[in-house]
């Protein structure tokens with residue numbers, strides 16, 4: 001099985017997000033990009049399929065060169081090789097333009113893929129668009145929120161969970177296909193330092209010189225959506241009454257408040 | 265010259281505000297009705313254009329329900345192959361109908377299935393889409409939809425446009441807009457469209473309700489008037505038992521911050537915030553939650569917020585109506601005792 005895993009080198013959850021007050025853009029300096037946490041579920045899922053059925057797992061990412069360490073850590077997890085689609089022309093892409101580059105990279109460099117595995121969403125964009133858009137670009141079926149799968153000939157039998165309806169569903173999907181992996185559903189394996197040491201050798205960087213995409217259809221210019229404004233989020237005013245003192249006094253006041261609000 | 269894969273179109277050819285009406289079995293999900301309410305508001309700002317809903321394989325009773333909630337028209341996609349939901353096939357069929365009627369705006373509820381469908385539909389229509397909008401406005405000059413969504417971890421609100429393409433697409437989480445009142449005197453048009461799909465490549469094999477053991481069978485956070493939420497400051501899963509007890513006494517439910525979910529104390533269906541649920545309870549009690557901006561985003565529409573935290577400078581204290589400075593381990597058990605005493609009196 002040839003499996004492509006889409007992974008984003010994202011701003012990690014733990015880092016304090018800082019905004020340039022002048023431009024309203026994210027300050028990336030000094031913020032090391034790491035693999036989007038939910039993509040580690042996707043990588044683990046792909047590696048488990050490979051453990052069972054054999055084949056190859058290829059990580060694919062569109063990112064600036066600062067995304068390389070993230071891919072190195074995936075090689076350390078056991079991914080066979082990685083492709084980084086990286087070009088100044090790709091900067092500022094919306095999800096349409098990002099999926100465009102990812103799909104064209106797959107078609108050119110991994111045309112014989114059986115399965116594309118994405119994470120459920122990214123921690124810094126949280127759109128969950130890219131999986132479906134990549135499927136649309138590739139013209140293949142797709143399914144989200146998968147936590148288990150089995151190969152039966154040319155179909156993949158997947159189990160998935162819909163959190164908001166509380167249901168488990170089993171689907172058969174014809175391959176090639178795109179799936180996204182339910183976040184938190186896998187226990188990602190450790191990064192092995194021995195593999196990570198020469199990881200760079202397994203990472204291929206491709207630019208738009210190789211991909212040859214119309215520069216009008218990638219990056220900021222190739223994005224049908226446009227960020228027209230950015231403003232700090234503001235919240236409605238609150239009363240801000242401070243209550244402190246002996247716990248028994250505090251509780252008395254709390255009960256009064258609950259009573260006057262008709263809660264008790 | 266813009267990208268030739270999505271060349272500019274004649275925007276005059278596109279009119280009306282459309283909404284995807286998601287079904288759950290034999291009923292409509294609330295989010296579709298909520299969006300009809302918002303669609304009416306947008307349609308009025310666009311000079312009184314039509315509001316319509318798209319329903320896949322649903323009965324006329326459901327279409328009428330949508331009309332009672334604000335639709336002028338409902339298109340039912342009638343294809344026996346589409347009785348059962350599968351993403352690729354549904355997305356293709358919906359895109360076909362939208363392509364035929366050419367609305368200027370198409371809104372989708374960001375349920376799990378909605379999020380799965382939305383971006384594929386947008387790609388099929390070669391248009392842009394913005395996920396999880398929290399506000400939608402109209403720029404009267406250009407008729408552009410201003411798609412407002414939190415970004416950069418919720419610290420900023422981005423305003424996004426799709427200036428050159430139609431329809432303009434946006435998804436919106438359930439509960440963000442209020443559900444309009446049901447008015448059974450409203451009338452509208454119901455159209456049945458036979459839509460073919462190219463090829464079936466996904467098949468449902470089975471579906472079953474998961475009997476997940478959620479904490480103490482409490483109602484979901486999005487449908488409770490009173491939510492008692494806990495964060496990392498609770499320190500242990502035991503701490504949550506106190507919150508469950510308090511929530512039950514108040515006839516409410518229990519919610520959590522991301523950190524409490526990651527600690528494994530609560531299932532992530534109860535997470536409040538940017539990557540969790542947006543809620544609008546009458547009362548929100550935040551216990552051991554610092555009030556990171558991503559968390560606050562989920563509770564901006566709470567009528568009242570009470571925070572309990574020993575740190576008077578925690579951001580939640582600045583964003584509360586009542587900021588209780590103290591240790592929950594002392595306050596909550598005493599509060600529970602007091603409430604029990606009151607209950608026994610009455």
Ligand SMILES: Cc1cc2nc3c(=O)[nH]c(=O)nc-3n(C[C@H](O)[C@H](O)[C@H](O)COP(=O)(O)OP(=O)(O)OC[C@H]3O[C@@H](n4cnc5c(N)ncnc54)[C@H](O)[C@@H]3O)c2cc1C
Nearest residue numbers: 495496497521522523537538539540552553554556558592
């Ligand atoms: C893109 C992105 C999305 C995110 N989405 C969400 C989201 O949807 N929801 C969410 O919640 N977070 C989200 N986060 C995480 C968020 O930034 C915070 O990390 C998180 O909300 C903090 O959780 P907490 O308040 O429980 O923990 P902490 O920040 O560690 O706060 C614990 C609090 O408990 C208090 N405390 C300690 N002891 C006691 C005691 N005995 N009694 C009472 N109080 C006590 C402390 O003073 C402190 O204020 C997101 C982050 C990012 C970057």
Ligand SMILES: Nc1ncnc2c1ncn2[C@@H]1O[C@H](COP(=O)(O)O)[C@@H](O)[C@H]1O
Nearest residue numbers: 006007062118119121122127128129130
């Ligand atoms: N720049 C990127 N490069 C590679 N994969 C990506 C990129 N952005 C998003 N993805 C994939 O798409 C999934 C959904 O991302 P998003 O639509 O940003 O929430 C992620 O979990 C990744 O698997």
